[in-house]
Amino acid sequence: MTGNLLPSLDEPVLKTTKGLTILPEGHPLIVKRKVPLTWTLRQARSACTQCIECTLACPRRLLGHAIEPHKVMRAVSFGVTAGLEAVTCALLCPECGLCEFYVCPQRLLPRRVISEVKAEFQRRGVRYPKTDREIRPDPFFEARRIPRQRLSMRIGVWRYEREPAVFVKAKPPRVVRLRLKQHVGAPARPKVKEGDEVKEGEVVAEPLPGDLGAKVHASISGRVVKVDQIEIVLEAG
Ligand code: SF4
Ligand code: SF4
Structure with a gap:
């Protein structure tokens, strides 16, 4: 019963996402x-x-x-x-x-x-x-x-309430959206710009020195296609 109501299933998974409960709209x-x-x-x-x-x-x-x-x-x-x-x-x-x-x-x-x-x-x-x-x-x-x-x-x-469906490994995504604020404290500052190539695990944003925050890592290897105040978008290479 805690947590936020997401406007759509296209919202990205964040570090603070513990689980998703999907209910009919009229519930x-x-x-x-x-x-x-x-x-x-x-x-x-x-x-x-x-x-x-x-x-x-x-x-x-x-x-x-x-x-x-x-x-x-x-x-x-x-x-x-x-x-x-x-x-x-x-x-x-x-x-x-x-x-x-x-x-x-x-x-x-x-x-x-x-x-x-x-x-x-x-x-x-x-x-x-x-x-x-x-x-x-x-x-x-x-x-x-x-x-x-x-x-x-x-x-x-x-x-x-029922037995969960058998987990089937999902295909790796073509596009990922990495939010710059996924934690307490200040949003992370991008370290990459549009057009940069990144490797999976690479740090793409980090807090300013002295700021409370957390680093953001690339979850796939690919190209940076968008950077703004809210998120970094990567496309698989
Ligand atoms: S919100 Fe008011 S009416 Fe409802 S349980 Fe609390 S005190 Fe009672
Ligand atoms: S913790 Fe907050 S939301 Fe939960 S019962 Fe108490 S007042 Fe209500």
């Missing part, structure tokens, strides 16, 4: 991801009952972190009425989606709201404040764990 998981932000916020304001179920079930909170999604919902709807930690706790959320795909009885989208709050903090360079608070798992941690099968039924993916 509830996809439909929920496409709800416009304005609707999400309007629904939060009008329908969140502050039942705190999202907070009680939040796996991050159960591990001992000070995250309370119901307070983020309240702050976004009515303004920050208590301490700022009611919203900065959004920075602790790994966006597992349990609160929105499984828990909320009002079918609201707390993950989406939190994700927007987090993005705004990140744009403004706000970090989670340092704290010496002890991280101690909730005493009900074990009792509140959700059985995987029940989760699978509730979010509607049980029908796709």
Whole structure:
């Protein structure tokens, strides 16, 4: 339930791609991801009952972190009425989606709201404040764990659970697109230009000295056919 919704299967695989889940366009998981932000916020304001179920079930909170999604919902709807930690706790959320795909009885989208709050903090360079608070798992941690099968039924993916197809080695691609930002930190800077020949494994982009980032290597041997701010495109030679 974590991860991003890809606009198409032509999106390149990145270093951070752990797997792809392909679902029909009308699947509830996809439909929920496409709800416009304005609707999400309007629904939060009008329908969140502050039942705190999202907070009680939040796996991050159960591990001992000070995250309370119901307070983020309240702050976004009515303004920050208590301490700022009611919203900065959004920075602790790994966006597992349990609160929105499984828990909320009002079918609201707390993950989406939190994700927007987090993005705004990140744009403004706000970090989670340092704290010496002890991280101690909730005493009900074990009792509140959700059985995987029940989760699978509730979010509607049980029908796709089957033995995986036998892996058939794919043909090597003719064209590969190498994104310059596939990691935390700054995008890598290209070391090649259009028309250059590269060998498989060669470094084609790397971070500037002192920048946090990672090198990008050619995954095939061939010719560089495009270089821009976003990616390097190689064609097999
Ligand atoms: S579970 Fe839903 S209704 Fe309850 S506090 Fe969270 S967002 Fe609001
Ligand atoms: S998405 Fe919801 S349940 Fe998951 S960590 Fe964030 S607040 Fe908690």
